[in-house]
Amino acid sequence: xxxxxxxxxxxxxxxxxxxxxxxxxxxxxxxxxxxxxxxxxxxxxxxxxxxxxxxxxxxxxxxxxxxxxxxxxxxxxxxxxxxxxxxxxxxxxxxxxxxxxxxxxxxxxxxxxxxxxxxxxxxxxxxxxxxxxxxxxxxxxxxxxxxxxxxxxxxxxxxxxxxxxxxxxxxxxxxxxxxxxxxxxxxxxxxxxxxxxxxxxxxxxxxxxxxxxxxxxxxxxxxxxxxxxxxxxxxxxxxxxxxxxxxxxxxxxxxxxxxxxxxxxxxxxxxxxxxxxxxxxxxxxxxxxxxxxxxxxxxxxxxxxxxxxxxxxxxxxxxxxxxxxxxxxxxxxxxxxxxxxxxxxxxxxxxxxxxxxxxxxxxxxxxxxxxxxxxxxxxxxxxxxxxxxxxxxxxxxxxxxxxxxxxxxxxxxxxxxxxxxxxxxxxxxxxxxxxxxxxxxxxx
Ligand code: GTP
Ligand code: MG
Numbered sequence: 256x257x258x259x260x261x262x263x264x265x266x267x268x269x270x271x272x273x274x275x276x277x278x279x280x281x282x283x284x285x286x287x288x289x290x291x292x293x294x295x296x297x298x299x300x301x302x303x304x305x306x307x308x309x310x311x312x313x314x315x316x317x318x319x320x321x322x323x324x325x326x327x328x329x330x331x332x333x334x335x336x337x338x339x340x341x342x343x344x345x346x347x348x349x350x351x352x353x354x355x356x357x358x359x360x361x362x363x364x365x366x367x368x369x370x371x372x373x374x375x376x377x378x379x380x381x382x383x384x385x386x387x388x389x390x391x392x393x394x395x396x397x398x399x400x401x402x403x404x405x406x407x408x409x410x411x412x413x414x415x416x417x418x419x420x421x422x423x424x425x426x427x428x429x430x431x432x433x434x435x436x437x438x439x440x441x442x443x444x445x446x447x448x449x450x451x452x453x454x455x456x457x458x459x460x461x462x463x464x465x466x467x468x469x470x471x472x473x474x475x476x477x478x479x480x481x482x483x484x485x486x487x488x489x490x491x492x493x494x495x496x497x498x499x500x501x502x503x504x505x506x507x508x509x510x511x512x513x514x515x516x517x518x519x520x521x522x523x524x525x526x527x528x529x530x531x532x533x534x535x536x537x538x539x540x541x542x543x544x545x546x547x548x549x550x551x552x553x554x555x556x557x558x559x560x561x562x563x564x565x566x567x568x569x570x571x572x573x574x575x576x577x578x579x580x581x582x583x584x585x586x587x588x589x590x591x592x593x594x595x596x597x598x599x600x601x602x603x604x605x606x607x608x609x610x611x612x613x614x615x616x617x618x619x620x621x622x623x624x625x626x627x628x629x630x631x632x633x634x635x636x637x638x639x640x641x642x643x644x645x646x647x648x649x650x651x652x653x654x655x656x657x658x659x660x661x662x663x664x665x666x667x668x669x670x671x672x673x674x675x676x677x678x679x680x681x682x683x684x685x686x687x688x689x690x691x692x693x694x695x696x697x698x699x
Contacts, residue, residue, distance in 0.1 A: 258477040259557045260301065260326040261469040262346055262506060264336055266371070267353035268361035272383040275452035276353060277329055298489045298502050299559025300327045307466055310459045314398045322469045322477070325462065326557050328489075328504065333367050334659055334681070337613030338573035339487055341506055343593055346487045348473055349465055350378040356385055356417050356449070360424040366682045368428055373620050377472060379446045379464050380432055382421065386451040388414045399449050399457035400436055418449065435464050441471070483578035483586075484510035484556065488518065491570050497531070499567035503560060503576055510554045510562070510578060517587045518576045519594035520569035521634070526582045531563040573611055596632070604628030605690075606645045608637050609658040614683075618658045621683045627690065628652070637662040637677060642669040651694055654678070656686050 265273045281300050303324040308315060328339065328347065339346040352367055354360065371378050385402075386393050390410040394402060403411065418434070425432045425445075435446035446464050450457030469477065485507040494500045501518075512532055517524045533548035554560055575593045579586055596612055598619040607622060607629055609615035615634055622629055630652065631644060637657050645655055657679035662670075670677055676693060680686040 256474075257479040258321055258323070258474060259479050259506075260322065260324045261348035261465070261473055261477055262299075262504060262557055263325050263327045263465060264339070264345075264347035264350045264376075265327065265329075265353060266333055266336055266350055266367040266378075268355070268358070268363040268367075271353045271355040271358070271361075271364070272381075272452040273353050274329075276351070276381065276383065276450070276458075277327055279452050279455050279458060280327065298329050299504060300329065301325070301558070302327070302462065304466070307459075307462045310396070311398065311463050312459070314400060314459065315463060318467075320466050320470050322466050325465055325469075326504070326559065328559070333363060333370050334610070334614055336367075337370060337617045338611040339489070339504075340573055340593070340613055341485070341487050341575070343597075345374040345376050346504060346506065347374075347376055348476060349469060350376050351381050351461070351465070352378050353381045353383050353452075354421060356382050356414075356421065357387060359417075359421050360428065362682050362685060365428055366684060368425075368430055369621065369684055370617060372429075373617060377468060379435070379448060379461070379468070380425070381452075381457075381461055382418060382447055382449045383452055385414065385449045385456065386454050388417065393451065393454040393456060396455035396458065398459045400460065402456045403449075414449070418447070422447070435460065441468065479556070480507045482508045484508040484514070484516075484554075485575070485577045486510070486556075488570060488572060488574045488576055489559075490572055491567050494563075497533075497563045499565070500533075500561050500563050501567060501570065501576070503562060505554060505556045505558050505560060507556045508578065509556075510560070512550075512552050514578045515581060515584075516564070516576055517579045517584070517590045518564075518567075518570050519574035519590050521571065521594075522569060524587050524590040524594070525566060525569060526579065526587070527564045527566040529562050529564060533561040533563065534558075535561075571611070573613060596634075598629060598632050599623070600630055600632070601628040602630070603649070603652055604630035605652050605654040605656060606631040606633075606641055607656045607658070608633050608635065608641065608660050610634065610660050614658055618656065618683050618686070621687050622656070625687050625691065627687070636660050637666050637679075639663065639665040639669050642666050642673055642675050642677075645675050646673045650674075651698065654690065654693075656690060658683055658686055 432445040432447045438444045448461045486503045486505040490502040655677045659681045
């Protein structure tokens with residue numbers, strides 16, 4: 256049965272090398288016009304299987320795959336990850352968690368682990384920057400298993416020390432990881448692939464690992480669905496000469512120029528028409544701004560693409576989009592369901608606010624896991640009304656937790672007079688820890 260490319264998200268702490276890795280993956284294709292060259296999509300990079308066979312060379316052996324390739328999404332940052340949803344879960348079929356070998360686990364690494372667990376997204380770990388290990392002898396784009404053989408005994412030892420330290424930190428966070436070439440059962444351990452996004456070493460191993468996992472564990476999820484296109488909006492942009500455009504990932508079915516689509520908003524779904532489907536030209540031509548896009552009539556999943564639409568009022572990043580027959584199509588109801596927020600509330604509890612549906616649900620999920628009751632929730636900045644409505648229940652409930660949001664000016668003024676405690680953070684678990692600490696101190 257035909258299957259589509261898995262959508263692969265890259266996550267990790269700031270500066271650990273997410274962008275560099277994607278640059279490297281793309282960079283190897285610049286100037287390469289052969290079949291199997293990597294193509295640049297909107298917000299996504301497609302690596303066809305032919306390219307992966309080439310990159311992996313000897314380490315691939317005689318293995319053959321039916322997975323047609325990998326579609327990487329360029330939305331680094333865990334907040335972007337939580338906002339990119341499909342069918343109420345994560346848009347990503349797979350993820351790469353990037354960890355800097357010198358720094359180990361950092362707050363956003365831990366946050367990423369929490370999020371991957373919440374969404375049950377299978378992932379691998381790219382242990383990045385191996386080239387910075389003292390004495391490391393680099394050869395560009397070589398598989399790690401071959402590169403390692405070339406290192407001096409001392410260098411290897413330092414590398415192993417760093418790696419085991421990180422494996423132990425991961426285990427402290429409930430992730431049982433091991434070097435990918437030492438794992439027998441991939442359902443029991445998370446594969447760790449040492450790489451350098453700078454030299455490209457280990458990148459072939461990473462690609463092979465992702466393809467292998469997709470082939471073995473995701474075949475049903477990736478089975479190609481015919482029929483109306485379904486996707487997720489990455490970004491809404493007004494473009495000169497095109498009007499309202501949406502960058503989106505099509506993860507199922509077919510999209511055609513002229514089709515009617517329903518798109519999620521904070522209110523009722525918006526029904527509009529696709530005026531044009533625009534595909535970026537191959538990488539080496541993307542610099543010419545007048546001629547950046549190819550107009551295509553039809554597109555099949557999975558792909559990243561820019562579409563021009565008649566109207567994009569109220570459309571938010573992460574919104575679901577799907578092809579419908581007309582404004583009365585019953586499947587529009589599914590859009591409403593996908594954009595509705597599902598959070599359990601209690602009669603007594605705190606208020607939570609976040610910047611998007613996904614991030615709000617992530618905060619609610621962690622609050623629930625920590626036994627913190629929620630009375631009220633919402634998307635957007637912390638407002639005066641939030642403050643006024645948070646002074647119910649006992650003192651421990653006079654709290655607003657804001658994830659990735661700010662506090663409005665008029666809300667600030669009310670906070671003091673109503674003795675409301677407002678805590679904001681852009682890391683969910685840190686916010687939960689802040690609350691617990693405050694609770695400990697205020698009830699002591
Ligand atoms: P944010 O998008 O800010 O979260 O960071 P990021 O994870 O995308 O990191 P980025 O790719 O921008 O890399 C951060 C810095 O590390 C840059 O200066 C990179 O050149 C450097 N860097 C990334 N990967 C490697 C690597 O494998 N080796 C070395 N030596 N430097 C690297
Ligand atoms: Mg980056």
